[in-house]
Amino acid sequence: xxxxxxxxxxxxxxxxxxxxxxxxxxxxxxxxxxxxxxxxxxxxxxxxxxxxxxxxxxxxxxxxxxxxxxxxxxxxxxxxxxxxxxxxxxxxxxxxxxxxxxxxxxxxxxxxxxxxxxxxxxxxxxxxxxxxxxxxxxxxxxxxxxxxxxxxxxxxxxxxxxxxxxxxxxxxxxxxxxxxxxxxxxxxxxxxxxxxxxxxxxxxxxxxxxxxxxxxxxxxxxxxxxxxxxxxxxxxxxxxxxxxxxxxxxxxxxxxxxxxxxxxxxxxxxxxxxxxxxxxxxxxxxxxxxxxxxxxxx
Amino acid sequence: xxxxxxxxxxxxxxxxxxxxxxxxxxxxxxxxxxxxxxxxxxxxxxxxxxxxxxxxxxxxxxxxxxxxxxxxxxxxxxxxxxxxxxxxxxxxxxxxxxxxxxxxxxxxxxxxxxxxxxxxxxxxxxxxxxxxxxxxxxxxxxxxxxxxxxxxxxxxxxxxxxxxxxxxxxxxxxxxxxxxxxxxx
Numbered sequence: 001x002x003x004x005x006x007x008x009x010x011x012x013x014x015x016x017x018x019x020x021x022x023x024x025x026x027x028x029x030x031x032x033x034x035x036x037x038x039x040x041x042x043x044x045x046x047x048x049x050x051x052x053x054x055x056x057x058x059x060x061x062x063x064x065x066x067x068x069x070x071x072x073x074x075x076x077x078x079x080x081x082x083x084x085x086x087x088x089x090x091x092x093x094x095x096x097x098x099x100x101x102x103x104x105x106x107x108x109x110x111x112x113x114x115x116x117x118x119x120x121x122x123x124x125x126x127x128x129x130x131x132x133x134x135x136x137x138x139x140x141x142x143x144x145x146x147x148x149x150x151x152x153x154x155x156x157x158x159x160x161x162x163x164x165x166x167x168x169x170x171x172x173x174x175x176x177x178x179x180x181x182x183x184x185x186x187x188x189x190x191x192x193x194x195x196x197x198x199x200x201x202x203x204x205x206x207x208x209x210x211x212x213x214x215x216x217x218x219x220x221x222x223x224x225x226x227x228x229x230x231x232x233x234x235x236x237x238x239x240x241x242x243x244x245x246x247x248x249x250x251x252x253x254x255x256x257x258x259x260x261x262x263x264x265x266x267x268x269x270x271x272x273x274x275x276x277x278x279x280x281x282x283x284x285x286x287x288x289x290x291x292x293x294x295x296x297x298x
Numbered sequence: 299x300x301x302x303x304x305x306x307x308x309x310x311x312x313x314x315x316x317x318x319x320x321x322x323x324x325x326x327x328x329x330x331x332x333x334x335x336x337x338x339x340x341x342x343x344x345x346x347x348x349x350x351x352x353x354x355x356x357x358x359x360x361x362x363x364x365x366x367x368x369x370x371x372x373x374x375x376x377x378x379x380x381x382x383x384x385x386x387x388x389x390x391x392x393x394x395x396x397x398x399x400x401x402x403x404x405x406x407x408x409x410x411x412x413x414x415x416x417x418x419x420x421x422x423x424x425x426x427x428x429x430x431x432x433x434x435x436x437x438x439x440x441x442x443x444x445x446x447x448x449x450x451x452x453x454x455x456x457x458x459x460x461x462x463x464x465x466x467x468x469x470x471x472x473x474x475x476x477x478x479x480x481x482x483x
Contacts, residue, residue: 012426017457041467043424048373049413050420052395057478061420064470086375107477109470153338153374158386167379193338193374200435200445201408202370205342238448238457277455 004076004128007069007116008036009088011081011230012044017238018081018230020274024259025080025121027272031137031263032129039069039077045087048197055094060107062091067112076117078124080259082155082229086162088118093161120155122228122258123164126172131179138265141181144289147256148187148222149173150213150236152194152229167191173258177226180265185220189213194235207246210235214243214251223285224254226261233257237279254282308357312397316354320393326383327351333377333387343367344405347377347387354390363398369406371395411438421475424465428458 014022029036042065050058066088069077079085095101095114105112119127125134151170159167170191174184194213195206213236217225227233237255244251255278263273264286275282317323327348334346344366345353353362362368368391377387404410415434419426436442452458465471 012463015425015463016428016459017452019457041424041465043465043467043471044420044426046417046420047426049416051392052373052413053399053417054396054478054482055392056481057417057475060474060478061471064467064474103481107474107481109473109477153372153376157375158378158388191376193372193376195338196372196374197412198339198370198372198409200432201406201412202342205339205370205372208341209338238451242447277457279451279455 003033003035004124005035005037005074006076006078006124007039007072007074009039009042009045009065009069009077009079009081009084011079011084012047013081013230013234017234018257020277021080021230021233021257021259023272023274024257024263027268028125028259028262029121031266031268032125032133034124034128036078037072037074039065039072042068045084047083047087051087051090056100056103056107058087059091059094059100059104062087063095063104063108063112063114066091066114066116067108067110069116070113074116076119076124078119078121080121080228080230082120082152083231085118085120086154089161092118120164120228122155122172125176131175134176134262135179138180138262140265140267142261142265142289143181144183145181145285146183146185146221146223147177147226148185148217148220149177149190149258150187150217150225150227150232151190152227152232153191153196155228156191173226173228176258177261180262182226182261182265185222187216187220187222189216194232196231196235199235199239203242203246206235206239207243210239211243211247211249214240214253215249217253218251222253224256224282226256226258228258240280252280254278254280254285256282309359310357312359312362313354313357315397316390316393319396320386320390322385322387322390324351324355324385324390326385327355327381328383330382332380332382336376336380338374338376339367339370339372342370347371347391350394351385351387351390354394360403362394363401363403364405366405367391368394368398369404369409408439408441411435414438419462421472422468423462424468424471425463427462427464429460430462
């Protein structure tokens with residue numbers, strides 16, 4: 001494999017609520033031979049609030065990051081966060097219209113081409129490294145662990161903008177997790193919405209939607225949920241106690257980032273993997289796995 | 299929640315504004331209901347999303363812009379993904395909330411306040427500062443106990459910072475907001 005150089009966009013949550021996603025993603029990419037260079041002095045993409053307030057504002061906030069990355073001599077821009085990804089790619093898509101491109105440049109105050117490839121870390125993992133390579137690195141496969149893969153709603157949507165995997169039945173996570181020895185259960189809710197940023201403003205909505213995901217995962221017989229989205233993970237993990245209280249449920253389901261499990265299966269432990277950052281502790285689950293692999297992890 | 303659609307006069311300027319801003323032709327919507335069937339937040343809406351599309355088709359501006367639904371849409375893109383006529387429904391929902399905000403019609407005050415607080419944080423620091431965002435949101439809404447139960451957990455896990463994540467180019471970000479406002483005024 002040729003070593004790829006990517007401009008890395010961590011997203012704001014990577015410095016806060018999803019710091020273990022950021023650190024395990026960086027570790028994973030390093031192991032698999034990707035060179036990540038942070039977009040220097042990147043700014044927030046505005047997330048949902050910006051596009052819900054004005055598309056020009058949203059695109060202009062994104063475009064500053066695109067413009068900085070264009071001076072970096074890289075093969076593309078990658079981000080672990082689906083919400084950042086959707087904003088980056090939607091902006092690029094809309095800037096194909098010359099009038100909008102001109103408006104964005106005017107608000108941004110500088111020239112931006114908006115032509116670098118933009119991908120999720122998950123996409124470059126599958127397309128550049130490949131499932132076989134991930135399987136090869138997996139020296140301590142997580143045999144015995146049963147999970148449901150939870151992609152969240154926007155990793156692959158809308159399909160004509162995101163252009164990766166299937167928007168209704170994505171398989172990238174399924175295939176990666178299977179390759180590292182995990183039993184992946186069929187999961188009908190794999191692309192359902194968790195309630196996203198309504199957690200703060202309308203907790204009732206998140207209790208219902210994320211509660212449904214937790215209920216279905218437990219009913220499927222999963223030991224844990226695996227995510228690729230900081231907001232999904234936060235709703236399912238940090239809010240799990242809130243959801244239990246609202247719904248009268250008693251879930252204790254660990255919610256991993258897929259990058260944590262890839263590193264775990266590669267025999268890596270420690271601060272960068274950040275298992276201790278999860279609110280629902282995964283340690284008793286991991287130590288209950290086969291003694292061969294469990295000892296090292298308990 | 300439920301509501302009935304009243305017969306009102308057709309606001310042609312509204313229909314063409316939605317069409318222009320969203321770049322979507324709602325005449326293509328034949329009310330199949332696929333958007334509503336897949337909408338995860340429908341249970342909390344006053345009008346299901348296909349009826350919001352119908353309000354736009356029939357030019358009922360005030361009913362569309364006064365709805366709770368347009369604020370509650372989680373932007374999950376399921377409707378857009380499943381529309382058989384390739385209408386970007388989620389983009390129409392976005393455009394309707396832009397218009398509602400301009401008209402001062404805010405059916406969901408807490409969501410409006412959260413978005414404003416979020417963007418103020420971005421304008422001030424260049425990146426989101428969670429504690430500042432929550433303080434601002436509580437100040438706007440008076441909801442003092444918002445996620446108070448999560449703060450100790452987030453702190454213990456090292457996921458909440460007491461310092462803003464400010465960037466060197468914060469002046470550039472503030473200029474983006476300034477030029478955006480000038481452009482829109």
